[in-house]
Amino acid sequence: MNLEVMKDYLPLFGEALWLTFWIGWLGILLSFVIGFVTALIRHYHIPVLQRIAGFYIELFRNTPLLVQLFFIYFGLPKLGLSLSAEFCGILGLALLGGAYMAETFRSGLLTVEKTQIESAMSLGMKKGQVLRLVVLPEAISVSIPGFTANVIFLLKETSVFSAISLMDLMFTAKDLIGLYYKTAECLTLLVIFYLIILLPVSFFGSYLERRVRHAGFGD
Numbered sequence: 001m002n003l004e005v006m007k008d009y010l011p012l013f014g015e016a017l018w019l020t021f022w023i024g025w026l027g028i029l030l031s032f033v034i035g036f037v038t039a040l041i042r043h044y045h046i047p048v049l050q051r052i053a054g055f056y057i058e059l060f061r062n063t064p065l066l067v068q069l070f071f072i073y074f075g076l077p078k079l080g081l082s083l084s085a086e087f088c089g090i091l092g093l094a095l096l097g098g099a100y101m102a103e104t105f106r107s108g109l110l111t112v113e114k115t116q117i118e119s120a121m122s123l124g125m126k127k128g129q130v131l132r133l134v135v136l137p138e139a140i141s142v143s144i145p146g147f148t149a150n151v152i153f154l155l156k157e158t159s160v161f162s163a164i165s166l167m168d169l170m171f172t173a174k175d176l177i178g179l180y181y182k183t184a185e186c187l188t189l190l191v192i193f194y195l196i197i198l199l200p201v202s203f204f205g206s207y208l209e210r211r212v213r214h215a216g217f218g219d
Contacts, residue, residue, distance in 0.1 A: 009186065016171065027093025038098060043110075105140075108143035169190055169193050
């Protein structure tokens with residue numbers, strides 16, 4: 001293990017970390033939006049849209065992100081729609097994550113008892129107020145462990161971005177190994193930099209879950 005070599009590679013891994021970070025988090029933020037809307041469509045059985053949402057979830061949960069990225073990056077240009085590699089990465093992660101977030105959030109919605117909704121309606125609340133003040137807070141609090149697991153899963157899935165020529169952490173490691181054969185050093189840095197991204201998410205998710213449980217939500 002050559003520490004000097006690892007020191008020389010740090011700037012390259014730092015640039016790759018930034019690319020992985022911003023593409024990953026943009027995709028994850030979009031996945032929350034997609035998942036939220038999709039979950040509400042399925043939970044409230046909105047005609048036609050419910051079937052489309054169900055098909056979307058099954059499609060993206062049962063195909064690998066790598067295949068989805070290939071279709072978006074290499075397939076869509078054949079149909080006349082060319083997208084940058086960065087946008088393809090964000091879109092692929094958002095669509096995959098949205099399918100998982102939708103099911104996680106829908107599970108949270110199902111935990112809200114009808115008696116709570118009926119009680120809120122009997123107090124004069126409108127449907128929008130019931131959703132915003134009663135249903136969503138409890139559903140989200142119950143779903144926090146699932147959301148955290150999904151975020152970690154999606155951040156790890158960014159490792160396949162190298163397949164569409166994005167200079168992410170995996171691409172940088174493979175490129176340096178191919179050029180200089182410093183396998184141990186590159187893989188060690190790869191692990192370290194992924195831990196830099198993932199450990200704060202894991203710790204924050206555990207902290208948030210404890211706070212929610214202590215506050216009594218979802219009981």
